[in-house]
Amino acid sequence: MWCRPLVLALLLLSAPAMAGVREQVAQLAPSGTVLVTDALGNELVAQNADAPFVPASVAKIVTAWLAMEVLGGDYRFETRFYLDDRRVLYVRGGGDPFLISEELAPLGVDLAAAVGRAPIAGVVLDPSYYPADLRIPGVEDDNEAYDALNSALAVNFNTIYAVRRGDQVRSAEPQTPITPLAIAQVRAEGPEGAGRISLTREPAVSLRYAGELISAFLERAGGRVKGPISIGTVPEGLAPVLVHRQSRPLSEILVELLRSSNNYVANQVFLEIGAHRLGPPVSLAKSLEVANAMLAANGLAADIHLEEGSGLSRGARFTARGLARALALFAPHADLLRGHDGGLNKTGTMAGIRTLAGYADTSGHGRVRFVIALAGDDGALRFRVLRAIEAGL
Known part of the structure; x- marks a missing residue:
């Protein structure tokens, strides 16, 4: 273990280097928020570190930390299937964010074995795990994939990915069958082309x-x-014929969530936190109650304000010091981060907002935690600031 005099000596020796980094940061982003701390929490670079900023998608780091603490890395979402004596199939959604085609293919095999080959007389979808009036701040009523509606039961991130040529519509991915509703939705979007639309x-x-x-x-x-196919609820007392457990544990879902910055997945996970701790059905209020209690318990109540789990809401506010402390809490799970540059970091991007936070390995201070929040639309600038930090420390 290092003794305090040695630590102090090393800090004194590195003071000129840190001064150089601070100067570079000030030149690159004079009005930006930048904070770098070492593994002990010592601040190496601090610029506007207490100024609140809109985190955008770096808020997903906090969501991932909350999820690992409340649900655990081995947690698996469940979807339940029931069959009554009339051979009506009931599907009760459990908020699984990864009911994608690759998951549905083996699920279909298990379900066929569970219900047998006699015809199914109808399919009833039970979304009661989520409230009908659920609204997530920041989610717009449009067809953008990043604005997909959160749901107790949704497939392929609540989006349709298809190609239209004239009046013909086909799936844009071989693993996904085209369905009548998908065809109708794509035709309603208008001209020819390929793309992903949200529902x-x-x-x-x-x-x-x-x-x-x-x-x-x-x-x-x-x-x-x-x-x-209709919407309803599972009859009381009916036992499931199949409980499908998501093949991906939460830790793998979080890797994909952080890598692709999927807002739909982030809020499915965030909503599960509240229901798991306080009981079903899910609600945004429950998840915020759990999140705020955990933030307060770690001294972060004044520094991290969440409105949902993805960072879509511009009402969220973080400080750099608060997020740096959250990064310290998330450090055991740092390998879940897969930045676009290959680093252990997460970007956040909105009009007029560019953020970047995570961990960086330096020669003089080991693995440091950093937060960068810049105004403007220059996405490359945050990485130039990061490269200056890595090179100087």
């Missing part, structure tokens, strides 16, 4: 798409669905 305007539409896609994979596996 944000009508929860019933996204639920029906989930029902169509689950039915398609069930039929691929040898099952048959002859009846209608």
